[in-house]
Amino acid sequence: MKLSPPPYQPKNAFTRWLDDRLPVIRLWHDVMGKGYLVPRNLNWLWNFGVLAGIALTIQIITGLALAMHYVASSNEAFNSIEAIMRYVGFGWLIRYGHMVGASLFFAALYIHMFRGVYYGSYKAPREVVWLIGVLLFMLAMATAFLGYSLVWGQMSYWAAQVITGLFSVVPFVGEKIRIWVLGGFAPNAATVNRFFVLHFTLPFVILAVVGLHVWALHRQGSGNPTGIEVKKAEEVVPMQPYYIAKDLVAIGVFLLIFCSLVFFYPNIFTDPDNYIPANPFSTPAHIKPEWYFWPFYAVLRSFTVNFMGIPAKLWGVLGMGLSVLVWGLLPWLDNSPVRSGRYRPVFRCFFLLFMADILLLGFCGKQPAEEPWIRLGQWASLYYFAFFLVILPILPLVEKTKAVPSSVEEAEKKRTDA
Amino acid sequence: MKNSEAKNGKGDMSKDVEGHAFKKPQADLSEQTDKALSGLDRRDFLNVAAVGIAGMGVCGAAIPFIAQMNPSKDVSEQSKTEVDISTIQPGQTVKVVWRDQPVFIRHLTEQEITEANAVALSDLRDPETLEQRTKAGKTNWLVTMAVCTHLGCIPQGSNSSEPRGEYGGYICSCHGSAFDTAGRIRRGPAPTNLVVPPYRFISPSVISIG
The missing domain is CATH 1.20.810.10 (Cytochrome Bc1 Complex; Chain C)
Incomplete structure (x- = not known):
């Protein structure tokens, strides 16, 4: 059931006149206002x-x-x-x-x-x-x-x-x-x-x-x-x-x-x-991007050998591209009927690990292209992709979620009681 | 002929009016069947043709706008760089500019040549011998682009004060590719050896790149 918000009602002659011709105030009301x-x-x-x-x-x-x-x-x-x-x-x-x-x-x-x-x-x-x-x-x-x-x-x-x-x-x-x-x-x-x-x-x-x-x-x-x-x-x-x-x-x-x-x-x-x-x-001895690209840069550098007939360079670029695009696949990778992490204890652990993993990836991306940072970046990249492509799809099959309250009101009452 | 056709037509129509009410819907039905069979009536065809032609026009009009982004003539026609190599001592590398990009000219020492020749081709990601990468009788002159084949950084190692990596040639500090004394990729993400640009010896001491 969709809740019906109060409709916009122009208050004076000018706003009535304008609303008939260009309903900009109505738009504001519906998008950012009381509507x-x-x-x-x-x-x-x-x-x-x-x-x-x-x-x-x-x-x-x-x-x-x-x-x-x-x-x-x-x-x-x-x-x-x-x-x-x-x-x-x-x-x-x-x-x-x-x-x-x-x-x-x-x-x-x-x-x-x-x-x-x-x-x-x-x-x-x-x-x-x-x-x-x-x-x-x-x-x-x-x-x-x-x-x-x-x-x-x-x-x-x-x-x-x-x-x-x-x-x-x-x-x-x-x-x-x-x-x-x-x-x-x-x-x-x-x-x-x-x-x-x-x-x-x-x-x-x-x-x-x-x-x-x-x-x-x-x-x-x-x-x-x-x-x-x-x-x-x-x-x-x-x-x-x-x-x-x-x-x-x-x-x-x-x-x-x-x-x-x-x-x-x-x-x-x-x-x-x-x-x-x-x-x-x-070329400067140590080039690195701005901080907000470090994790992706670490993924790019994690591919150092050719395998499966694909050169390391192509793997690196594909890996980096996928590390961004995979976010767009989330709605289809995570099939859990429970939406919020509040009621998914196992998911919550993996999620916290995922956040720590991104920080680690970022740290590796900041470092020069030397060991141990490359090896560390490889493990961090592995978890990054595993979280999206393995953990999220499998979790709904094995995870025992907490009981989801029947309404927002009930859920919040429980929280304040606790 | 025309007259008689018109007459026939008129005759048919008058027949319709006179009570063959099912004739017209029957014709419509067969038309519909035709459409279902071919999937295309005349109006569909015209739509497809019009949109197709307009689409081709849009594609054609896009060509100049795509082409303008190519290097302009003053950039693309920078074709040749001549270098006097007589002052480059064995063990020394100089960087010269060809088409806005740096080129390494390396005068290999006997030891570096021996090292390069000692490597088995099966150990290489991009198998090439030093002979294949240099001019006949001039294996001591290694001319390569100073552009890493990974993502285009300038590898270090042209100056004796810079690190050369574990293979004695060049090392790219951006993403960690190491090259040997023949400029061949040995470790790291670069897919191929440092590129040998087109060049020739125009005299024993001058090379022309490009």
């Missing part, structure tokens, strides 16, 4: 979708300002960013904001994603919400990589070289594709130009896809920590004012962290090597 009913038992983990949206907004605003001063040319790019830092009014603030904003965007995204896994948010009927989310994650990764390259420091240049090198694994035409993507035999003037155009355009694509994400979510309504669908009017509250207020508190805390980082630790996430201008004739 959207949200389970009343959401915990703080449900704030991170909005926080990712705030981070995206920060990125777009600071990015627009930076684009007014950035010069997309292999000779000028690095210098133009140094000029932004030194000569442009508040340029240092805007650029540090963009750098820190990118990290916080991914931090919010990762928490949002882990929340989805723990509480089974991807399960029917919200598979499409999840799929669009995975698409958003991939778009964010592409945008972040392109933006990082634009700095045209040593790490930027070699990131562009290595990441476009991934295309060269395609059989027969790989090298041609790589040259086509770069517009040259190695990253060059044409590369900076096109990366800038794409980096500028993709955030607006992301914005549009976020619209789809929210649309798909609101079709079924938000989930909640119990994993039980809301059935009664007592189990929900309207978005406005209850969750708007809660989100504002979360946004306040988020901005506090953001400002602390921008003002006191602006370079905490960056590699000092990226303050050396790009040199196409010298």
Whole structure:
């Protein structure tokens, strides 16, 4: 049974007139206002979708300002960013904001994603919400990589070289594709130009896809920590004012962290090597991506020998690609009828291990390509894929889940009693 | 002929009007059967043809937009680099630029040549002898791209102060591929040996790459 929210009622002559012609206030009412009913038992983990949206907004605003001063040319790019830092009014603030904003965007995204896994948010009927989310994650990764390259420091240049090198694994035409993507035999003037155009355009694509994400979510309504669908009017509250207020508190805390980082630790996430201008004739001794790509980078490096007739290089790229795409398969890999991790004790253990495993993978990805990090990364990669492809499909067959309460109300009553 | 046909037609129609009420639905039925059998009536055909032609047009129009991303002429026509190798001592490697990419020119020592020749081809991921990778009578000159065949980093080892890995040639610190003194892949994720670019000796002391 679907709960029926209060319909929008224009209050005066102007809003009545406007509602007949362009129902924008009605749209707001239905999506973010009193017309959207949200389970009343959401915990703080449900704030991170909005926080990712705030981070995206920060990125777009600071990015627009930076684009007014950035010069997309292999000779000028690095210098133009140094000029932004030194000569442009508040340029240092805007650029540090963009750098820190990118990290916080991914931090919010990762928490949002882990929340989805723990509480089974991807399960029917919200598979499409999840799929669009995975698409958003991939778009964010592409945008972040392109933006990082634009700095045209040593790490930027070699990131562009290595990441476009991934295309060269395609059989027969790989090298041609790589040259086509770069517009040259190695990253060059044409590369900076096109990366800038794409980096500028993709955030607006992301914005549009976020619209789809929210649309798909609101079709079924938000989930909640119990994993039980809301059935009664007592189990929900309207978005406005209850969750708007809660989100504002979360946004306040988020901005506090953001400002602390921008003002006191602006370079905490960056590699000092990226303050050396790009040199196409010298690779830094230890290249590594930004922190949010370390786990995937570790997967890429875990394949060191040819096997099953497939070269190590192709395995590495396939493995890294699959480590992202496999998130999109979650709704079909996990068939447990119980949605929330609260009622799945065995799943909870494997999930915690999975989070620890990702941290370990990230740590290995940060280290130089030497032992013991490669071997450790291989074991961590093995568990990463085992969690998705073996543990999640098998668990529903063997796991004895806790009794799932019949309603959200009952579940929350039990929790407060306990 | 036409007249008589028209007359016949008219005659048939007047017959319909006169009471053969089932004739028209019968014709429709057979039309439907035809459609079911072939799966395509005239309107479907026109739709498919129109969408097909428009699709081909869109594909054609996409060609320039895809092609513009290829290297422009000023980049793609950078074809040749000439290098004087007379000053490179045995054991020394120099890096030169060809088509925006670095190239290693390595003057191998006797020991490095012996090491390279001592390796059994069956031990190699990409089996090639030093002879195959150098010019006849010039096995002491190893010319390779300084681009790791894994993901394109520049391997270390051209300078004696840099690490050369356990096989004495080059080591790529990005993802840990090690190359021997013939520039052949021995360990790590790189799929093939360092690429030997097209080059020739235009005199005993000058090579032309490209």
